Amino acid sequence: MKYAGCIILLLIIAGCSGSEKATIVEDKALTVFSDGEEYPSVASGNYFATNNSGLTTIKDFTDGYDKKIITIIFRDDNTIVESNDSIVLMGELSFATIKGDALTLVKYDDTWEEVNRLLK
Secondary structure (H helix, E strand, O other), X not given: OOOXXXXXXXXXXXXXXXXXXXEEEOOOOOEEOOOOOOOOXXXXXXXXXXXXXXXXXXXXXXXXXXXXXXXXXXXXXXXXXXXXXXXXXXXXXXXXXXXXXEEEEEEXXXXXXXXXXXXX
C-alpha cells in the first residue's frame, strides 16, 4: 500500500490520501472546554476537546482572530455545534456529534467556517 501508516496529527492530514485508514495522534496541548460551555474561548491554542455531561449546544467561539484554525475533538455524545451566522457548517445544518467525531474550523472576519469533519 502506497499510503499505509498515514498519520493525522490532531486531524490535520500529513501526506495521506486515498481510502487507507489513518492513525489519530492526540497532543498533550489539547484544551478541554468547560462542561456545558455554549460560547467557549479558543484563546489558549488551536486544539480543543469537549467533555459535556449533559446536552450542550455550541453557538460561537470567543477570542478567535481572522484566519485562526481550530480543531475540536468530541469526547462525549452530548454536544451539538449550531450552524448559524457565527458558525457556518457544510450543508448549513447543525452538527450533532458523537464521541470520536472531530471538526476543524477557520475564522474569516466574524464567521467560523467548516474546513473538515471526521465522523467516527
